[in-house]
Each structure stands twice: as structure tokens, then as C-alpha cells.
Amino acid sequence: MSTRMERGGVVTQSLAQIGACGLFLLTLLAAVPKSMRHGRETLRQLWFVGAMSLTIIMTCGLFVGMVLGLQLYDVLSIFGGTSATGTVVAIAIYRELGPVVTALLFAGRAGTSMTAEIGLMRATDQLDAMEMMAVDPLAYVVAPRFLAGVIALPLLTAVFCAMGVFGGHLVGVSWLGIDNGTFWSNMTATVDVWKDIVNGVVLKSFAFGIVVSLIAVFQGYTTPPTSEGVAYATTRTVVASSIAILALDFVLTSFLI
């Protein structure tokens, strides 16, 4: 009985969190025009969440592409279709792996830092101090981080995809001996700009950028002002973002495919 009640409590709490997050989004969007005054802060955050994430995104993109090239070559060689390696690597990366893996990495690298930074500002009264100085922390602290995340994720996804294709080429052409011309011509002939790149890379990564950034700033802004509260909020950012990315990916794919 108590387990059922606990489960009910968890469900109610989760629904309440989603509702609160939705209301927070509306408040945040209302603060976005005011945040345009703080363009320099948005640029600073863009550097921090975008440029500073490049190393991990490029490294992971390269290895994902390399392992994909290796696995596909192995499977396709059974059917004598290794010439399609480039095509399948590109489609897999553009449609799914690029946006999803980048968003997951972004949540772990930039999302957690956004949550921890805002949470610590809350715990040390910095947000209250801003309010007392008649500076809206939503416009000065939260909105620039949110905007930076929304802008950075599609760009990082593009970098990830480029590195992934390069990794696939490195393994397929340079290592396993697939013909360079075949690799590229098959890929360019099959990959559709609208269906694979716009829907996959652009649209999905943009949606993931909104969701991950929203979860990160929401968790930071509403965290209890204690060290334990900040720690929990950071963990919740990763867990909630990961679930949201994968669930949203399924929903988007079912509409876009």
C-alpha cells in the first residue's frame, strides 16, 4: 500500500516539476527581450557552453564515426556492400547519432555547469543581491545561458557530424581500403538535404537545445540553497535531460520520418 502511495507521490512530483518547468519557460521567454541588453553576457556564455565544449564534441564525434565505419564495414562486407559504408555512416550520424549524442554530451558538459553555477549563485544570495539591485536575474543570468545553449547545440551538432563523417572516412577509406570516390559519391547521391540534414541536424538539435538548456537553468534556478540541493539539481539535470532527449527523439522521428 505504502509503495503504491510512494509511486503515486513520485508521479505527482514529476508532473508538478514538468508543470513548474513549463511555467518557468513562459517567465523565461518574457525575460528574453530584456536580456538583449546583456548581449555581452550571452556572448560570454556562448563561448563557455559552445566553444569550450568543442574538444569533447570533436573527439567523441571522431570516435563515433570511426566505430560506426568499422562496424558497418564488417556487416556490409557479408553482403558485398562495403561501398555503401559512407552512405550509412552519414545517414546514421545526420539523422540520429549526431543530434542525440551531441545533446547527451552537452547535457553532461554544459548543462551541469549551468545548473551548478546558477544553483551556487542562489545558495550564496547572488541572485537575491541582483534582485535587490533592481537587476532581474532571469534577464541577466538565466536568459543568456538559455539562449547560449539554444544557439550552441545546433552548431556543436554540425561539428560532431562533420567529425563523425571524417572518422568514418578515416576508417573506411584510409584504413580498410574503400575507394575514396565511391565513399563520397554514394554519400552525396543518397543523403537528402531536407530529410537528413534539415530534419536531423538542424531541427532535432534545435529542439534538444531548448529542452536541455531549459532543464539546466530551471534546475539551477529552483534548487534549494544548500550544497546538497545544488548536487541533487546537477544530477537531476543529467537524468532529466537524458530521458527528455531520448523520448523527444522518438517523438520527433515518428513525425519527421
Place this chain on the structure above:
Amino acid sequence: MTEPVSPTSVVEPLVRIRGLTTVLNGKTIFDAMDLDIPRGKVTAIMGPSGTGKTTLLKHITGQMRGDAGEVRVDGQDVTSLSRDHLFKLRERIGYLFQNSALLTDFDVFENVAFPLRQHTKLPEVLIRNIVLTKLQAVGLRGAARLMPTELSGGMARRVALARAIVFDPALILYDEPFVGLDPIALNQVLKLIRTLNQTLGITSVLVAHELAAVQRVADHVYLIANGKIVAQGDPATLANDGSPWTRQFFGGEADGPVPFQYPAGDYAAALDFPGAKA
């Protein structure tokens, strides 16, 4: 930068609280409390820990709203102000936080310059001069390029004080301004509070526990306990008025109307002494 006071408002207190009732987690913090902060004076709020002194400051700034009652600052009811109007009012209020609350991304100079940069379009030269003047007043001009993590608690408090006065506000709220200050810094801060009050006519409210310091700087003292004002008057009179509240508080006695112990069950029972009633 202090806005001129309208002739009609000169006689009215700058802060007027009527019937303020606040209940937090089932505990009554304020019980229909009335309180006035006169213009151009230094008013001290004193009282035992946990009586809601900081909470009172938060009611004045609109950070918290009570369950009932009215809080008026310069004629405006802060309990019913919109966020934008509240921010407009706060541009005229300086607030010194208990834990300084410096912005950790910025150095000392930028912390003090922050309100100026956000609310004015003053040329950089003027901002620099204002900030250095305020830092000189708190004795930290030489620390302008230090980061908050490089400051001691007392230094951070003085930077926060410089930030609170950078706009020359109409009202300054000091939450425990004397904590962590060495005798030299304490003396300078007391002088600064007095000078701001006397030269610019700035109304000051300070929450403090240090009677000696309060006696030197305050014009009027409110002693708060159990959700009400239990004594008030000028510091010298209040310290010698002989009421059980003032005698216990200023004498530092454990026994009196204010319990030293937080409400708890039987002590012997808590220690599992034989025969003790649970």
C-alpha cells in the same frame, strides 16, 4: 542619485508598517506589528536570534510578503507593487547582505560598479571615479582588482557596503554590518554610516547585535521579540530602562522573557535518565 523628497512626504516616515503578520512554517514571526522608520535617521532593529530581523528587512524591500498587513516605503505599498515597480523602488534602496553576496565572477571594482553599469549610461571615467571614491570610503581602494575569493569576511562586507551606497540611495538597509570587522574597520564603518546620514540625509536601518556600536550610531532602536516590538527608544535610554526585555537582552542573561533554549521536550528524558518522563 537620491531622488528629491516631495514636500508632502517630509513629515511621513519613510517606512511605515501597519498590522504586519507573518507566519512561516507554523511559527508566527510577526504578530500584527506596527513600526515606523523616520526619514533621515539611523534606526536600529535589535532582538534575539531568530526573531525575524532579517525577515523584516525583506518585507521592506518586497522580497517577502506577509500574510496580512501593510508595508509602505515612501508612500508606496510594497505588498501590492508589480515586479517592475518594485524594481523601480529598489533602485533607491541599498541593501547590505548578511553574507555580503558579492558576485563571484567579478572583481571588487566591478562588483561596486555593477549597479551603475546596469542602471546608468555614465561615462567610464565617471563610473571609475565614483567606484574608487566609495572604495576609498571603506578603505579598500587598493583592493579594487582583487576577486571576492581573495577577500577576508570583513573585507567582503566592506566591499558589499561600498556597493550598497554606490547609488547614494534614499534608504540603506544594513543586515549585520558590524560582523567580522576589526576595531579599526568597525570605527570607520560607523563613521561612514553617520556621515552618509548627516551629509546626504540618507535614511538607514541597521540590524545588529552589538549594543556599543548601535549606541554610537543609531538615533532610535526597536527591540523585537515574540513577533512584536517589546521596547523602543533612543539607545541610551533603552539600555537603562529596566524593563525585563531590555534587562535580559542587553545584560545577556539566559533567564527572562526571551527563552534561551529553542522549544524542546524534557532534557532528562532526552538523555535517557532513569525515571525521567518522556
